Structures are given as structure tokens and as C-alpha cells.
Amino acid sequence: MDLAASSLPLLGTWTGLERLTAADGSTTTARASLVLHLDVGGTAVVADYRSVRADGAELTAHGVLRAGAHDAVTGWLFDSAGGPPAVLAGSLDAAGLVLTGDGRRLRVTGDGDALELAVTREAADGRRPLLDGRYRRLTGH
Numbered sequence: 617m618d619l620a621a622s623s624l625p626l627l628g629t630w631t632g633l634e635r636l637t638a639a640d641g642s643t644t645t646a647r648a649s650l651v652l653h654l655d656v657g658g659t660a661v662v663a664d665y666r667s668v669r670a671d672g673a674e675l676t677a678h679g680v681l682r683a684g685a686h687d688a689v690t691g692w693l694f695d696s697a698g699g700p701p702a703v704l705a706g707s708l709d710a711a712g713l714v715l716t717g718d719g720r721r722l723r724v725t726g727d728g729d730a731l732e733l734a735v736t737r738e739a740a741d742g743r744r745p746l747l748d749g750r751y752r753r754l755t756g757h
Contacts (some may be wrong), residue, residue, distance in 0.1 A: 625660055625728050625753070626652045626713070632751030634667060637744070647748060650731075655680075665695075683708065688723050691715055707725075720746065729753050 637643050646744040648667035655662045663679040677695035684690060691704035704722065706715035712725035717740040726732055735747040 625726055625756070626724070627654065628652060628756040629754040630731050630751035631754055632749055634733075634747055634749040635745075636669065636747055639744075646675075648751070650751060673743070687717065689713065691717075 617721055622753055628651075630652075634646040634648050634651040635643055646667040646669040648665065651664045652661055654660070659705060661676075661681040663681070665677040665679070666674065668674050671745040675696055677693055679691055686693060686708045687709055689704075689706050689708050691702075691706075692693070693702040693704060695702075702718045702720070704717040706717035706722075708711065708714075712723060713724045714724075716754045718753055721743065723734045723737050724731065729748045731751040733747065733749040733751070734745070738744075
């Protein structure tokens, strides 16, 4: 499947609010921006991300997504928290994009004007929320 031509409107510049949940269950909010564009001859979607929490802490990230056979998607995510890049694998269908890796699951859904991102992490008693974001499109690509 072609990531740019899918029914999920990934490409563009987005801004929104996020609710972040720490391992201890405490929550905070952040303002975030995402820029997703085609690169590498139209074969990859490149994502640049920046969030600033209510306390002023900032996180930036850079990701690359490539579509493969049978709607499979592979991604690599580098962030300013350091450590090795997260390698993600998943699929894209009419319901959205789902990627898993490193104990986390990312689910992206949306329409032409809104994008939603839910990130959960594995826990002993099931999945726990990590990030819940709602973004609006500023520009399309």
C-alpha cells in the first residue's frame, strides 16, 4: 500500500494537544507539532515531531516509515531522549496505521482535518496509556 495515497491523511503539518501518562499514573499535557512528508523518491514518509510539556520539558523525534508488501509498514524512530532507535512494524488499512515495537503500540487514525495518535505500553496487567494526542491539519502536502 502507498502511504501517501492511503485513506489515512498522513502528509502535512499538524498541531495539537497531548495527554501524557507516566508509569506511576500521573498525567500532564503537551503541545505538539508534526510534519510528515514524502522523501527518498516518494518511497518513504518522514516525520518530524516536537512536543513541549506543560512544565517546559521538550521532546523531539525523527521517524521514517516505509510501506512493504501486503500493507506492511516498517518504521524507525529516533528521539531526543537518546538510546537506540525504536524499530516499529505494523500495518496500514482503512481503519488507520498500527505500529508496534519496544513494548509500545502506536495507533494513528484520522480524516482530512484531524489526526489522532494513541501510544500504549505493555504492562504486567495489560496495556497502559502513554500518550493520547489530537491534532489539526495546518497544511497539506
